[in-house]
Amino acid sequence: MPMIEVSGLVKEFRKPQVTAGRLAGVRQLWAPRRVVRAVDQVSFSVDRGEMVGYLGANGAGKSTTIKMLTGIVVPTSGTVRVDGVVPWAHRRKHAHNIGVVFGQKTQLWFDLPLRVSLETIRDLYRVGPAEYAARIDEFDEVLQIKDFLDTPIRSLSLGQRMRGDLAGAMLHRPQVLYLDEPTVGLDVVAKQALRDFIAEQNRVHATTVMITTHDMDDIEQLCRRIVMIDSGRVVYDGDLKTLKRRYLPFREVVITPAEGADPTSVRAEHADRTENSDGTISLRFDPERTSAAAVIAQATSVAEIADLHVNEPQLEDVVRLIYAEAER
Numbered sequence: 009m010p011m012i013e014v015s016g017l018v019k020e021f022r023k024p025q026v027t028a029g030r031l032a033g034v035r036q037l038w039a040p041r042r043v044v045r046a047v048d049q050v051s052f053s054v055d056r057g058e059m060v061g062y063l064g065a066n067g068a069g070k071s072t073t074i075k076m077l078t079g080i081v082v083p084t085s086g087t088v089r090v091d092g093v094v095p096w097a098h099r100r101k102h103a104h105n106i107g108v109v110f111g112q113k114t115q116l117w118f119d120l121p122l123r124v125s126l127e128t129i130r131d132l133y134r135v136g137p138a139e140y141a142a143r144i145d146e147f148d149e150v151l152q153i154k155d156f157l158d159t160p161i162r163s164l165s166l167g168q169r170m171r172g173d174l175a176g177a178m179l180h181r182p183q184v185l186y187l188d189e190p191t192v193g194l195d196v197v198a199k200q201a202l203r204d205f206i207a208e209q210n211r212v213h214a215t216t217v218m219i220t221t222h223d224m225d226d227i228e229q230l231c232r233r234i235v236m237i238d239s240g241r242v243v244y245d246g247d248l249k250t251l252k253r254r255y256l257p258f259r260e261v262v263i264t265p266a267e268g269a270d271p272t273s274v275r276a277e278h279a280d281r282t283e284n285s286d287g288t289i290s291l292r293f294d295p296e297r298t299s300a301a302a303v304i305a306q307a308t309s310v311a312e313i314a315d316l317h318v319n320e321p322q323l324e325d326v327v328r329l330i331y332a333e334a335e336r
């Protein structure tokens with residue numbers, strides 16, 4: 009049975025039509041309104057234990073969808089059920105099922121030490137003392153939160169704060185975790201700790217995860233399935249591999265011939281050959297017809313080579329192509 013069911017979801021906002029200039033703030037009070045459809049007939053369902061990347065360009069409607077799924081925003085029309093519960097209609101019941109992390113905004117009490125925030129969440133959700141202690145130990149293994157439990161949130165680095173936020177979101181062991189740009193602005197180490205934690209929660213507790221992110225490594229490491237939206241509409245729903253294969257069917261082996269080697273001998277069957285201006289040779293191939301291993305074996309059997317690497321399709325390129333297709 010699906011954990012999240014979304015059907016025909018629509019959210020419209022009324023925005024004042026005011027151009028910038030003198031007293032724009034005042035003029036907008038009387039300005040005529042225009043309707044912006046931020047989410048437009050979105051439907052999908054997510055099974056228990058799935059990790060889904062909810063992707064799209066800025067302003068595509070991701071945050072608005074997540075806000076409706078969490079119950080903060082009531083849709084204009086359409087239905088949402090999370091574990092059978094309508095989020096905005098049964099907010100308290102729903103709150104026990106979900107954890108939420110907004111990268112841009114902390115859910116913790118700014119002036120209080122992390123420990124106090126966590127204990128307050130513990131009491132709100134009636135987590136028993138033994139469970140609480142066990143979860144803090146478990147979270148600490150990956151997030152290392154014990155190092156800064158007694159530091160006020162305002163004095164934490166962004167990476168520490170996000171680790172604290174994630175611990176707070178998962179303390180009551182929700183079945184679903186929503187993450188909106190969780191790694192934005194973090195250093196590489198903090199990003200990795202967050203990803204490891206999310207992946208582990210999913211693996212060990214079958215937590216259902218929905219994540220919006222612009223970080224390609226978040227997507228590669230966490231999202232087996234992608235739902236992509238553009239202008240409020242779903243333009244792709246499927247696995248990451250298929251997405252890449254459909255939009256970027258070619259792969260490429262780039263070879264640097266050894267000094268003195270004859271570059272013209274670097275070639276392989278079923279691979280288009282290009283000599284690049286930096287002296288490398290690109291062998292572009294369709295993985296349905298041949299493999300990287302076969303291309304490399306043939307190319308290196310004749311010529312001596314200094315270096316080689318395989319270029320995988322880049323998700324940025326895939327996203328760009330999907331948008332281009334949606335516009336046509």
Ligand SMILES: Nc1ncnc2c1ncn2[C@@H]1O[C@H](COP(=O)(O)OP(=O)(O)OP(=O)(O)O)[C@@H](O)[C@H]1O
Pocket residue numbers: 021022023044045046064065066067068069070071072073
């Ligand atoms: N409270 C609001 N009032 C009016 N318009 C809004 C409101 N919230 C969002 N919008 C508009 O709805 C559209 C979708 O916004 P949303 O924040 O959901 O996009 P997003 O995909 O999350 O973008 P980003 O990656 O920039 O956060 C935008 O045109 C935005 O200006």
